[in-house]
Amino acid sequence: MARRARPRRAGGMEAQRGFSEEQFQAAGRELSQPAPARGGAWQLLVETMGISIYRLYDEQSGLYEYKIFGGLADCSPELLADVYMDLDYRKQWDQYVKELCEKTYDEKRIIYWEVKYPFPLSNRDYVYIRERRDMEVDGRKIWVMLAKSVSLPQCPEKPGIIRVNSYVQSLVLESDGKTGSKVYMYYFDNPGGMIPSWLINWAAKSGVPAFLKDLQKACLNYCKKT
Secondary structure, eight states: OOOOOOOOOOOHHHHTTOOOHHHHHHHHHHTTSOOOOTTSSSEEEEEETTEEEEEEEETTTTEEEEEEEEEETTOOHHHHHHHHHOHHHHHHHOTTEEEEEEEEETTEEEEEEEEOOOTTSOOEEEEEEEEEEEEEETTEEEEEEEEEEOOOTTSOOOTTOEEOOOEEEEEEEEEOSSSSEEEEEEEEEOOOSOOOHHHHHHIIIIIHHHHHHHHHHHHHHHHHHO
8 A cells, every 4th residue: 555645844945835735635634534543653642631642753853743633612613713823812822932923024924933941941933834724625614724834044043042943734623513623733843952751742742732722712712802
């Protein structure tokens, strides 16, 4: 059986060309795929708070890629997508945001994001592009958001902050048929530096579910805000 192509690492001029239609379609199809089979390449890491997290070891980097499947009650996919894309609002509800803003270079919209790390670790920052599409896949309405890191001379590295040069994320949403959403997320980044194994394990097992729950709570408050 042929192996399915792995998500391409972002970087260089290729990353700056944005996302292809096939990348959106491929991400959208993941939501309807069955969860990875036990004993396969993707290993079940944890099931918690209605979220299942799988990981795949990446030999090139020595790190893991992650797939997350789950659901968020009482938040429609359109609302979730709106909140996810609202950078100003994220600075209010995401406690790990140090700086987050959108800038324009050569008519391209670029996001700069600095993430707080616990002392004595250095903060990390990201320079990336993202795009949202509301689309139909096999007759189903879904919301797809893709993001990946880029390298720009206008955004040089800052002293005391470690730049994350390899970052890829997909978020796919669909109605659960009630008032909530089905959620699929793919995530990979290489934070660089020397990160303690306990912190990596915490981020994967607890950080991602906690982020989704914070996103859910932010959606409920977003309704009041707007």
